[in-house]
Amino acid sequence: MSQSSDNRGLIDDFGRRVRYLRISVTDRCDFRCVYCMSEKMTFLPRQQVLTIEEMANVASAFVSLGVEKLRITGGEPLVRQGIGTLIPMLGELKSRGLKELAMTTNGSQLVRHARALREGGVDRLNVSLDSLDAQRFRRLTRTGELSKVIAGIDAAQAAGFDRIKLNAVIMRGRNEDEVLRLVEFARERELDISFIEEMPLGNVSDHGRDETYCSSDEVQRIIEQRHVLTPSTESTLGPSRYFRMSDAKSRIGFISPHSHNFCASCNRVRVTAEGRLLLCLGNEHSLDLRAILRRYPGDMARLEREIIASMRLKPYQHHFTTDGDVQIVRFMNMTGG
Numbered sequence: 165m166s167q168s169s170d171n172r173g174l175i176d177d178f179g180r181r182v183r184y185l186r187i188s189v190t191d192r193c194d195f196r197c198v199y200c201m202s203e204k205m206t207f208l209p210r211q212q213v214l215t216i217e218e219m220a221n222v223a224s225a226f227v228s229l230g231v232e233k234l235r236i237t238g239g240e241p242l243v244r245q246g247i248g249t250l251i252p253m254l255g256e257l258k259s260r261g262l263k264e265l266a267m268t269t270n271g272s273q274l275v276r277h278a279r280a281l282r283e284g285g286v287d288r289l290n291v292s293l294d295s296l297d298a299q300r301f302r303r304l305t306r307t308g309e310l311s312k313v314i315a316g317i318d319a320a321q322a323a324g325f326d327r328i329k330l331n332a333v334i335m336r337g338r339n340e341d342e343v344l345r346l347v348e349f350a351r352e353r354e355l356d357i358s359f360i361e362e363m364p365l366g367n368v369s370d371h372g373r374d375e376t377y378c379s380s381d382e383v384q385r386i387i388e389q390r391h392v393l394t395p396s397t398e399s400t401l402g403p404s405r406y407f408r409m410s411d412a413k414s415r416i417g418f419i420s421p422h423s424h425n426f427c428a429s430c431n432r433v434r435v436t437a438e439g440r441l442l443l444c445l446g447n448e449h450s451l452d453l454r455a456i457l458r459r460y461p462g463d464m465a466r467l468e469r470e471i472i473a474s475m476r477l478k479p480y481q482h483h484f485t486t487d488g489d490v491q492i493v494r495f496m497n498m499t500g501g
């Protein structure tokens with residue numbers, strides 16, 4: 165019998181309840197964003213990556229244990245073979261207590277996938293967009309084409325996604341001069357937008373993180389040169405602190421792991437593409453779910469028991485600094501952010 169029947173949920177040693185699971189469905193990506201990856205990356209051999217069925221089983225176990233929000237990330241989730249099969253399997257979990265199925269994507273493949281994602285049960289999309297200048301966009305992503313991402317956002321809106329959130333990592337000397345332009349883009353299209361402080365995961369080789377650090381307060385001051393921002397209590401269960409603009413539907417979010425630490429209210433864990441249940445983005449405490457899945461195939465009760473037991477490993481917080489040291493060798497694409 166599944167552990168779900170005792171309805172204890174997932175609670176860590178600090179009394180925080182885990183309600184939000186992020187699954188990285190692949191470490192691969194068609195972009196090489198300068199803050200996320202190094203130019204030359206080695207990706208996991210395919211047999212080390214969870215199969216579609218294994219991912220669906222992991223998601224199902226977490227939903228049995230009280231997870232209400234599931235976000236699919238990567239790498240780039242839309243380059244994962246079989247993503248079209250996985251999405252409806254996850255969508256079905258809504259009949260068992262899942263309240264929101266979401267995806268974070270670079271948008272490059274949305275023209276092809278948006279409709280199927282919507283039909284498969286994806287409720288919300290977050291699309292990364294750090295520049296509206298095609299050449300700069302190419303420099304920041306190393307391989308990306310801005311026009312494809314914008315066409316992808318259009319396709320997603322046409323497919324019925326109405327609360328799309330843009331994500332922009334703001335880097336000093338790279339794109340902080342585009343903050344107002346990005347806000348304008350979001351406002352015109354009625355998109356939300358979150359501005360993110362860069363986190364020190366992986367040696368990205370392109371730059372020292374200390375050179376590019378730009379705090380959320382600085383970004384906020386830039387926006388307030390033109391807009392009145394009113395703090396909002398709205399929450400998406402994610403890390404964004406939201407503000408409303410007086411004359412717009414768009415919400416402005418700030419994700420500030422350095423300057424406004426949000427670990428005290430952490431409600432999430434993540435599963436990497438190779439099936440590591442990582443208890444915190446900024447630490448290495450983890451449980452090897454792949455080993456359990458492959459050693460005891462189909463034993464959902466055991467999987468759930470192990471997940472419950474792993475909650476005691478969840479650290480209280482990250483220890484990121486802005487001084488340029490690489491504190492976590494793991495790159496962001498392993499965990500999907």
Ligand SMILES: Nc1nc2c(ncn2[C@@H]2O[C@H](COP(=O)(O)OP(=O)(O)OP(=O)(O)O)[C@@H](O)[C@H]2O)c(=O)[nH]1
Pocket residue numbers: 235237266268290329331360400401402403404419421430432445446482500501
């Ligand atoms: N430090 C830290 N950063 C996080 C965490 N969750 C998400 N982020 C970062 O927040 C940024 C945006 O992540 P998204 O994938 O859009 O997820 P989200 O902000 O939870 O999405 P919403 O559901 O829209 O709130 C990325 O840079 C993530 O790395 C977290 O638990 N800790």
Ligand SMILES: C[S@@+](CC[C@H](N)C(=O)[O-])C[C@H]1O[C@@H](n2cnc3c(N)ncnc32)[C@H](O)[C@@H]1O
Pocket residue numbers: 193199200237238239240241268269270271290291292331332333360361362363364365496497499500501
């Ligand atoms: C790792 S990506 C995976 C999903 C998809 N490929 C995308 O880019 O949206 C998830 C989010 O993490 C953000 N991200 C990547 N590296 C980061 C870093 N070092 N610091 C802060 N955010 C980062 C990206 O901007 C993106 O919004």
Ligand code: SF4
Pocket residue numbers: 193194195196197200201238239240270292496497
């Ligand atoms: S941020 Fe997303 S799109 Fe950019 S390299 Fe990382 S995984 Fe790929």
Ligand code: SF4
Pocket residue numbers: 426427428430431432443444445446447479480481482
């Ligand atoms: S850094 Fe760790 S503890 Fe802090 S919010 Fe992120 S996952 Fe939670």
